[in-house]
Amino acid sequence: xxxxxxxxxxxxxxxxxxxxxxxxxxxxxxxxxxxxxxxxxxxxxxxxxxxxxxxxxxxxxxxxxxxxxxxxxxxxxxxxxxxxxxxxxxxxxxxxxxxxxxxxxxxxxxxxxxxxxxxxxxxxxxxxxxxxxxxxxxxxxxxxxxxxxxxxxxxxxxxxxxxxxxxxxxxxxxxxxxxxxxxxxxxxxxxxxxxxxxxxxxxxxxxxxxxxxxxxxxxxxxxxxxxxxxxxxxxxxxxxxxxxxxxxxxxxxxxxxxxxxxxxxxxxxxxxxxxxxxxxxxxxxxxxxxxxxxxxxxxxxxxxxxxxxxxxxxxxxxxxxxxxxxxxxxxxxxxxxxxxxxxxxxxxxxxxxxxxxxxxxxxxxxxxxxxxxxxxxxxxxxxxxxxxxxxxxxxxxxxxxxxxxxxxxxxxxxxxxxxxxxxxxxxxxxxxxxxxxxxxxxxxxxxxxxxxxxxxxxxxxxxxxxxxxxx
Numbered sequence: 001x002x003x004x005x006x007x008x009x010x011x012x013x014x015x016x017x018x019x020x021x022x023x024x025x026x027x028x029x030x031x032x033x034x035x036x037x038x039x040x041x042x043x044x045x046x047x048x049x050x051x052x053x054x055x056x057x058x059x060x061x062x063x064x065x066x067x068x069x070x071x072x073x074x075x076x077x078x079x080x081x082x083x084x085x086x087x088x089x090x091x092x093x094x095x096x097x098x099x100x101x102x103x104x105x106x107x108x109x110x111x112x113x114x115x116x117x118x119x120x121x122x123x124x125x126x127x128x129x130x131x132x133x134x135x136x137x138x139x140x141x142x143x144x145x146x147x148x149x150x151x152x153x154x155x156x157x158x159x160x161x162x163x164x165x166x167x168x169x170x171x172x173x174x175x176x177x178x179x180x181x182x183x184x185x186x187x188x189x190x191x192x193x194x195x196x197x198x199x200x201x202x203x204x205x206x207x208x209x210x211x212x213x214x215x216x217x218x219x220x221x222x223x224x225x226x227x228x229x230x231x232x233x234x235x236x237x238x239x240x241x242x243x244x245x246x247x248x249x250x251x252x253x254x255x256x257x258x259x260x261x262x263x264x265x266x267x268x269x270x271x272x273x274x275x276x277x278x279x280x281x282x283x284x285x286x287x288x289x290x291x292x293x294x295x296x297x298x299x300x301x302x303x304x305x306x307x308x309x310x311x312x313x314x315x316x317x318x319x320x321x322x323x324x325x326x327x328x329x330x331x332x333x334x335x336x337x338x339x340x341x342x343x344x345x346x347x348x349x350x351x352x353x354x355x356x357x358x359x360x361x362x363x364x365x366x367x368x369x370x371x372x373x374x375x376x377x378x379x380x381x382x383x384x385x386x387x388x389x390x391x392x393x394x395x396x397x398x399x400x401x402x403x404x405x406x407x408x409x410x411x412x413x414x415x416x417x418x419x420x421x422x423x424x425x426x427x428x429x430x431x432x433x434x435x436x437x438x439x440x441x442x443x444x445x446x447x448x449x450x451x452x453x454x455x456x457x458x459x460x461x462x463x464x465x466x467x468x469x470x471x
Contacts, residue, residue, distance in 0.1 A: 035186040035187050035189070035190040035192070035323075035446075035447040035448050035449065035452055036190075036447035036449075037187055037190045037191065037192035037322050037323055037447055038322075038447075039322070039369065040316060040321070040322050040323075040366065040369050041322075041323055041369050041370070041371075041445070041446055041447065042313060042316075042323070042324040042325065042326065042366075042369065042370045042371075043180065043183070043324075043325045043326070043370075043371055043372075043373070043442055043446060044306075044309060044325075044326045044327075044328070044357070044370060044371070044372040044373070045180060045209060045325075045326065045327045045328070045372075045373060045374075045375055046302070046306075046328055046329070046330075046350070046353075046354070046372060046373070046374045046375070047164075047167075047209070047327065047328070047329035047374075047375050047376065048329070048330065048333045048346075048350070048374060048375070048376040049160075049164070049329055049330065049331040049332075049333060049334075049376070049377065050160070050331055050332060050333030050334030050335070050376070050377060051160070051163075051333050051334055051335075051376055051377045051378045051379065051380055051391055051392065051395075052333050052374070052376035052377075052378075052379060052380070052395050052397075053333070053335060053339065053343065053379065053380040053389050053392075053395075054133075054379040054380070054392075054394070054395040054396045054429070055069075055073070055379075055380065055382050055389075055416065055427070056076075056089075056339065056343055056380075056389075057112070057113070057116070057347065057396065058110055058111075058112065058130060058132075058396045058413075059089070059094055059110065059111045059112070059113065060108065060109070060110065060111075060416045061091065061094060061096050061097070061109035061110050061111040062107060062108050062109040063091075065108055065109070065415070065416055066091050068415075068416055068417055069382075069416040070091075072382055072383065072384075072416070072417070072418075072427070073382070073384055075384050075386055075387070076339060076340065076384040076387065076388075076389075077089055079339070079340035079341075079387050080340045082340075083340055083341075083344075088113045088114045088115060088344060089113065091111075093113075093114055094111035094112070094113060094114075095111055095112045095113070095114065095116070095117060095120045096109060096110075096111045097109070097110050097111055097112065097120070097123060097130075097409070098124075098407075099123075099130075099407055099408050099409045100407050100408050101408050101409065101410075104409075105409075105413060108413065108415075110130075110409065110413070113344070113347060115344050115347035115348045115351055116347055116350070116351045117351065118351045118352060118354065118355035119350070119351050119354055119355065119398060119400070121355075122354075122355070122358060122400055122406070123406060123407055124407065125406070125407075126404075126405075126406040126407045127358065127367070127400060127401065127402055127404060127406050128398055128399065128400045128404060128406050128407075129398070129399050129404050129405065129406045129407070129408050129409070129410060129470045130396055130397070130398060130408075130409045130410070131396065131397050131398075131399060131410050131411055131433060131438055131468060131470060132396050132409055132410060132411035132412055132413045132414075132432070132433065133394040133395070133396060133411055133412055133413065133414060133422065133429050133431050133432045133433055134394060134395060134396070134397050134411070134431055134433045134434075134435060134437075134438045135167075135378060135379065135393050135394035135395060135429070135430075135431030135433075135434070135435065136154040136163060136166040136167060136170070136431070136434070136435050137153070137154065137431050137434040137435070137436075137459070137462075137463075138151075138152045138153060138154060138459060138462060139151060139152065139459075139462040139463065140432075140434075140462075140463060140464075140465070141153065141430060142421045142422065142430065143420070143421050143422065143423055143424065143430060144421075146424055146430055154166050154172070155172045156172050156173075157378075157393065158378065158391040158392075158393070159172075160334070160377050160391075161173045163377045163378050164377045165208060166435075167375055167376070167377065167435055168180070168208045168209035168375075169208055169209070170435070170436065170457070170458060170459055175208060176211065177208075177211055177212055177213065178208045178209035178210060178211055178212075179209070179439050179443070179456050179457055180200060180209045180210050180212075180325040180327065181200055181209065181210050181211040181212030181213075181215045181216075181217075181325070182212050182213075182455065182456030182457075183212075183325060183442075183443050183446050183448060183456055184199045184200045184210070184212050184214075184215035184323065184324075184325050185212035185213055185214045185215050185456075186447070186448050186452040186455075186456065187199065187322070187323035187446070187447060188212075188214050188215060188323075189214070190447070192321075192322040192323040192447075193320065193321050193322060193323060193324075194319075194320035194321075195282075195319055195320055195321065196214065196215065196216075197216075197218050197279050198218055198283065198312075198319045198321055198324065199215050199218075199321070199323065199324055199325065200212070200215045200216070200217050200218065200324070200325045200326075200327075201217070201218050201219075201220060201309070201312060201324065201325075201326050201327070202217050202218070202219050202220075202326070202327040202328075203219070203220055203221070203222065203305040203308050203309065203326075203327070203328050204305070204327065204328060204329045205219055207219075209327050210325060210327050215325075217327075218279075218283075220283070220308055220312065221308070222304045222305065222307070222308050223308070224283065224284045224287050224308075225279075225280035225281075225283040225284050226280060282319075283319070286315040286318040286319055287311060287312075287315060289318070290311070290314055290315040290318065291314065292311075293307075293310060293311060293314060293360055293363060293364075294363060295310070295356055295359045295360040295363050296356065297310070297353070297356045297357075297360075298349070298352045298353060298356060300349050300352075300353070301330055301349070302328065302330045302349045302350065302353040303349070303352060303353040303356060305328040305329075305330075305353075306328060306353045306354075306356065306357040306360075307356075307357075307360075309326045309328060309357070310357055310360040310361070310364075312324075312326075313361070313364065313366065313370065314364055323446065323447065330346070330349060332346050333346065333376060333377075335380070335388050335389055336385065336388040336389070336390060337385075337386070337387050337388040338387060338388065339387060339388045339389060340387065350374070354372060354398075354400055357372060358372070358400060358401075361401075367401065367402040368401065368402035368403045369403070370401060371399065371400070371401035371403055371404065371442065371445065371471060372399070372400045372401060373397060373398065373399045373400070373438075373442065374397045374398045374399075375397060376395055376397075378391060378392050378393050378394075378395060379392035379393060379394050379395030379396075379428070379429055380392040380395075380428075381426040381427050381428055382416060382417075382418070382426065382427020382428075383418075383426040383427050390426070391428075392427070392428040392429060393424055393428045393429055393430060393431060394414075394422070394428075394429035394430060394431035394432065394433075395429070396413075397438070399442075399470055399471065401471075403445060403471055404470060404471050405469065405470050405471060408470065410433075410468035410469075410470050411432055411433045411468055412432040412433075414429055414432070433467075433468060434459065434462075434463055436457040436459050436460040436462075436463065436467075437460070437463055437465070437467040437468065438467070438468075439456075439457055440453055440457060440460055440467040441467050441468065441469060441470055441471045442471065443456060443457070444471075445471045
């Protein structure tokens with residue numbers, strides 16, 4: 001990249017101007033708390049941008065339910081039937097799930113598609129679970145209450161940006177802090193990490209989920225931290241005539257050694273640039289000297305993001321880390337059309353990426369110390385619009401890791417039909433598990449106590465039903 005100081009400041013440090021000024025960065029609400037930070041633990045959020053069609057990822061498998069589903073989705077299943085190799089949505093080709101809690105579903109059965117065979121294997125081995133019908137809520141609500149508007153619902157439902165934000169922070173677009181960042185705040189307040197810069201890490205640039213009052217997202221690329229090409233070039237040529245002089249002059253420039261100003265904001269920005277340069281160099285040095293992973297990752301975008309996260313976890317001791325939160329994402333899930341064309345490939349990315357990442361954690365001896373989970377803007381309608389689906393609300397999600405109480409489907413699985421108590425219209429699922437109830441077990445496992453969870457998840461107290469005990 002060209003040595004653009006503005007871009008370097010934005011991309012390398014991932015620190016906001018508000019953080020530079022210290023606005024809102026008090027820790028008074030956390031001082032009385034003490035998260036458990038023994039051992040190493042990490043959370044990895046895989047965000048599926050666009051709205052995951054839950055009805056096209058966890059299928060009904062008992063014959064009556066499947067027949068009802070096939071009738072409702074006849075046009076979409078017809079599109080799948082026209083695909084090369086035939087339809088992976090035919091009941092005969094689905095991969096049936098046999099959860100330990102099958103008795104909870106009154107004879108109803110469920111399945112995954114062939115594209116999710118790897119995650120199905122993790123489910124069978126007890127290393128993955130499905131959390132049913134998760135989504136943003138303010139308090140429990142059913143169809144009657146939704147239609148009568150007697151219970152408050154999240155603002156701007158079915159809006160991509162707002163529901164992505166609400167998933168990450170319990171607030172629509174414009175929120176400041178995400179629950180991943182709040183989890184990290186509790187860990188940092190308990191002294192978990194020597195280098196707080198590496199506590200919350202993103203490979204994509206979306207910072208909200210990872211932003212706390214103290215925790216600030218650190219962005220990495222697929223091959224390490226962002227570097228300044230010109231500085232790297234002259235560093236490699238320091239032995240050339242005048243090479244050392246040129247290198248030092250250029251380094252002084254990026255470190256702003258000659259900068260003088262009485263403006264507090266300007267001085268803070270320059271200090272941040274200087275810190276970013278050395279922080280990125282420390283990160284890349286740790287990567288270069290770390291033991292390479294044997295696990296092979298797929299070459300698609302999600303696979304390469306997860307590879308970068310795995311390599312970052314591998315150098316946790318060099319970075320002196322005990323608690324980390326990661327965020328990766330892929331798009332393409334806004335399947336208003338061409339769903340049969342696009343969805344199988346997207347599912348293959350999820351499946352192969354997650355399986356490779358789990359294998360890498362096994363290689364590192366951390367399969368029980370790293371928990372991965374999926375999230376998305378919202379689900380989609382059970383009704384089809386021809387060759388696609390429209391924006392929904394609740395959606396089923398996966399949680400993967402050796403610490404997970406796997407081979408279970410947690411929560412309520414609504415029927416694949418219209419007009420039931422959790423149908424907001426057209427088969428949009430009104431969530432029965434709030435994002436806060438989904439997040440709370442992850443936070444407890446991460447080490448937060450009840451008070452810290454209440455701070456990180458302010459709506460949690462609105463739900464009398466205990467969170468699903470999936471970990």
